[in-house]
Amino acid sequence: MDLGLKGKVAVITGGTVGIGLAVAEGLAAEGAHVVLVGRKADRAHEEATRIAGLHGVEAIAIPADIATSAGCDAVIAGASEKFGGVDILINNAGTGSNETIEEAEDAKWQFYWDLHVMAAVRLARGFVPTMRQRGGGVVLNNASICAVQPLWYEPIYNTTKAALMMFSKTLANEVVKDNIRVNTINPGLVLTPDWVKTAKQIAGESGYEAHLQSVADEAGGMKRFATPEELANFFVFLCSNKASYSTGSTYFVDGGWLKTV
Numbered sequence: 597m598d599l600g601l602k603g604k605v606a607v608i609t610g611g612t613v614g615i616g617l618a619v620a621e622g623l624a625a626e627g628a629h630v631v632l633v634g635r636k637a638d639r640a641h642e643e644a645t646r647i648a649g650l651h652g653v654e655a656i657a658i659p660a661d662i663a664t665s666a667g668c669d670a671v672i673a674g675a676s677e678k679f680g681g682v683d684i685l686i687n688n689a690g691t692g693s694n695e696t697i698e699e700a701e702d703a704k705w706q707f708y709w710d711l712h713v714m715a716a717v718r719l720a721r722g723f724v725p726t727m728r729q730r731g732g733g734v735v736l737n738n739a740s741i742c743a744v745q746p747l748w749y750e751p752i753y754n755t756t757k758a759a760l761m762m763f764s765k766t767l768a769n770e771v772v773k774d775n776i777r778v779n780t781i782n783p784g785l786v787l788t789p790d791w792v793k794t795a796k797q798i799a800g801e802s803g804y805e806a807h808l809q810s811v812a813d814e815a816g817g818m819k820r821f822a823t824p825e826e827l828a829n830f831f832v833f834l835c836s837n838k839a840s841y842s843t844g845s846t847y848f849v850d851g852g853w854l855k856t857v
C-alpha cells in the first residue's frame with residue numbers, strides 16, 4: 597500500500613527515543629525525510645545518522661529544549677532552513693509527573709504547561725504557514741489516556757495533556773480550510789526505555805518484569821504494554837493520505853484500558 601509519504605518532511609519532537617523514535621522510523625520507512633528533536637544532542641545525531649543510512653532518506657537532528665520559546669524557534673528555523681518548510685509536525689515530547697495539587701508549586705505547573713502545551717502552540721504557529729504554502733499538512737499531538745482518565749499521582753500531567761487535546765481540536769477547526777489535518781492520539785501503556793528504567797528502580801533487576809506486568813494487569817483490557825512500533829503504525833497511518841477524511845479527532849490506542857465509551 598502506498599501511503600503517499602515519500603518525500604514529505606516530518607518534524608518529530610522527542611523523536612530520539614521511545615514512541616517518537618518509532619514514529620520517525622515508521623515515517624522514514626515510508627520515504628519521508630525526518631527531523632529529530634530532543635535535548636540530548638549526541639543521541640539525536642546518532643539516531644538521525646542511523647535512520648538516514650537505514651532508509652535512504654534525509655534525517656537531521658535539531659538538539660533543542662522545546663519547553664522554551666528559544667528552543668522552539670531553533671526547531672522552526674533549523675527545519676525551515678534545511679527543507680524550506682515541513683509537511684508533518686508530530687508534537688510528541690513529554691514526560692510524566694508525580695505530585696499532589698496541594699504541594700506542587702507554580703514553577704512545576706509552568707514547566708509542564710510549556711512542555712506539553714506551549715511547545716505545540718509555538719511549533720504550530722511556526723510550521724502551519726509553511727504547510728499552507730505546500731498545499732496542506734498534518735499535525736499530530738501525542739497526549740495520553742490520562743487526558744481523560746486521570747492517574748492519581750500525576751495531576752499536572754493529566755491537566756496539561758487534557759489541554760493539549762483541546763488545543764488540537766481548536767487548531768483543527770482553524771486550519772481545516774488550508775487542507776491541514778490535526779488529530780490527537782491518546783496512548784495507554786507503551787513500553788519505552790523510560791518505563792523499564794523506572795521499573796528497575798522500583799523492583800530491581802530481578803523483579804522489574806513482574807512489576808511491569810502488575811501495572812499492565814491493573815490497567816486491564818489486553819493486560820500488556822504496547823511496543824513503540826504498535827503506536828507508530830497508528831501515527832504513520834494518520835499522517836498518510838489514507839486518513840484524508842480525519843481531522844479534529846482524538847484516537848485512543850490503549851489496549852482497552854479506557855473505562856468509558
Ligand code: NDP
Pocket residue numbers: 609610611612613614615616633634635636637639660661662663688689690691692711738739740741782783784785786787788789790791
Ligand atoms: P520517552 O521518555 O521515552 O522520550 C521522550 C522524548 O522527548 C525524548 O526524545 C526526549 O529527549 C524528548 N524530550 C523530553 N523533554 C524534552 C524537551 N524539553 N525538549 C525537547 N525534547 C524533549 O517518552 P515516551 O516515548 O514514553 O513518550 C512520548 C510521549 O508519549 C510523551 O509525551 C508521553 O507523555 C506520551 N505517552 C507515553 C506513554 C507511555 O506509556 N510511554 C503513554 C501515554 C502517553 P531528550 O531527553 O534528549 O530531551
